[in-house]
Amino acid sequence: MIFGFGRRADDADLDEEEEVEHVQFLGPLSGAEVNLGQNARLAEAGLLPAKELVTDALLRRADRIRIEPKGNVAAVSLFVDGKPYPGGRLSKQQGLAVTQMLKLLAGLNIKERTKRQSGGLKAELEEVPYELGVESSPLGEGAERLSVTIRNLKQKLDTPEALGFSDDMRAKIRTSAALKRGLILVCGPPYSGVTTTTYAVVRTVDAYIYNIYSIAGTGTRELSHITETEIKEGDDLPTTIQRIRRMEADALFLDPLRDAETVKTLFAEREKMCYISEFPAKDAAHGILQLMKWTGDPKLVVDGLSLIISQKLIRTLCKDCREAYRPNPKIVQKVGLPPETKVLYRPPQPDPEDQEYQPCTTCGETGYIGRAGLYELIELTDEMKQFLLSGSPTPQSIKQQARKLGMQSLQQEGLRLVAEGRTSLEELQRAFKPAS
Numbered sequence: 001m002i003f004g005f006g007r008r009a010d011d012a013d014l015d016e017e018e019e020v021e022h023v024q025f026l027g028p029l030s031g032a033e034v035n036l037g038q039n040a041r042l043a044e045a046g047l048l049p050a051k052e053l054v055t056d057a058l059l060r061r062a063d064r065i066r067i068e069p070k071g072n073v074a075a076v077s078l079f080v081d082g083k084p085y086p087g088g089r090l091s092k093q094q095g096l097a098v099t100q101m102l103k104l105l106a107g108l109n110i111k112e113r114t115k116r117q118s119g120g121l122k123a124e125l126e127e128v129p130y131e132l133g134v135e136s137s138p139l140g141e142g143a144e145r146l147s148v149t150i151r152n153l154k155q156k157l158d159t160p161e162a163l164g165f166s167d168d169m170r171a172k173i174r175t176s177a178a179l180k181r182g183l184i185l186v187c188g189p190p191y192s193g194v195t196t197t198t199y200a201v202v203r204t205v206d207a208y209i210y211n212i213y214s215i216a217g218t219g220t221r222e223l224s225h226i227t228e229t230e231i232k233e234g235d236d237l238p239t240t241i242q243r244i245r246r247m248e249a250d251a252l253f254l255d256p257l258r259d260a261e262t263v264k265t266l267f268a269e270r271e272k273m274c275y276i277s278e279f280p281a282k283d284a285a286h287g288i289l290q291l292m293k294w295t296g297d298p299k300l301v302v303d304g305l306s307l308i309i310s311q312k313l314i315r316t317l318c319k320d321c322r323e324a325y326r327p328n329p330k331i332v333q334k335v336g337l338p339p340e341t342k343v344l345y346r347p348p349q350p351d352p353e354d355q356e357y358q359p360c361t362t363c364g365e366t367g368y369i370g371r372a373g374l375y376e377l378i379e380l381t382d383e384m385k386q387f388l389l390s391g392s393p394t395p396q397s398i399k400q401q402a403r404k405l406g407m408q409s410l411q412q413e414g415l416r417l418v419a420e421g422r423t424s425l426e427e428l429q430r431a432f433k434p435a436s
């Protein structure tokens with residue numbers, strides 16, 4: 001009797017679960033096979049909670065999930081438009097099971113917990129395809145932090161137009177690429193959309209006029225009219241560049257530059273073609289100094305670097321609930337908005353006493369929906385080269401010089417979006433606050 005009752009309860013549970021549509025995991029991006037049968041115990045403990053967690057994140061428009069062990073629990077954060085929100089707590093065991101499960105699904109080695117690993121998988125929910133990037137970072141004693149970045153493949157936010165590249169910015173990218181030499185680099189902190197911007201930079205270069213090759217691992221991102229090739233086994237980067245040059249390449253797109261050796265090689269080969277890649281640095285000014293440090297030769301960097309772009313993503317106001325207000329003229333002057341600014345926008349600030357207040361369903365009461373890119377460009381013009389080689393430049397002095405030379409800066413771009421009512425002053429302040 002007890003057994004029978006138990007089984008009925010199980011059946012009822014199953015029926016209930018079927019009502020909620022869960023995300024489907026469609027295999028690692030690497031194309032590797034995932035054997036759930038061989039990992040049956042892990043699948044039993046981790047598959048359903050992993051599905052529930054990812055489904056919840058996708059339905060809340062999250063762009064990243066972070067699972068981190070904290071004492072006896074695993075803290076989950078969901079990042080919506082880059083801002084973290086609590087995503088609930090799992091027990092330590094559940095957190096571990098979900099972490100291991102997602103690693104397995106992304107084709108990572110679940111036995112390895114002492115090295116950083118990254119991979120990804122394809123997923124689908126409600127007929128929307130997604131790409132999930134999975135990265136595990138060791139925290140010691142077998143503990144790991146898991147980060148899942150989410151890309152909605154239906155929202156093709158990867159063209160220069162969709163990302164908001166200005167005409168001037170596009171013209172500068174094209175002029176730099178037309179030199180058929182030197183480096184065009186995009187930099188920014190992790191998870192700031194640098195990769196998406198780098199792809200848009202590659203797309204800005206006219207593939208009908210120039211021969212563009214790629215040796216970057218592109219996952220599911222498509223680059224039309226660009227020839228994909230790879231570093232052949234046994235070949236090093238200079239040999240590969242030589243081979244691609246024989247195919248009359250004008251430009252080469254590479255994976256993110258993470259080590260001094262690769263950077264040195266590209267600068268040494270700077271006359272062969274134009275190289276486009278991304279580079280982990282806080283911003284363009286810090287990036288230039290990092291390149292000088294890695295190569296140990298400021299002259300080489302100044303000669304080989306054509307253009308360095310950095311970016312920041314900023315949340316844009318929800319048009320359904322944004323609220324207009326008249327800003328204090330003193331604040332307008334202090335932040336550097338045009339003096340004629342009469343109206344700015346911000347998220348709604350409902351009176352707590354107001355019984356009639358209807359929260360906005362479009363943005364889920366966050367006041368913001370989606371993000372826009374702010375871009376900063378440092379072009380290695382003759383004046384800029386001269387400046388970089390005289391004295392010892394600092395990030396601040398490079399930025400100052402760039403402004404003096406009329407180059408587009410992140411702050412100016414941010415203020416332009418505030419003046420246009422696309423974002424708020426509060427959001428601008430939040431985005432530029434040093435990370436805590």
Ligand SMILES: [Zn+2]
Nearest residue numbers: 318321360363
């Ligand atoms: Zn809204």
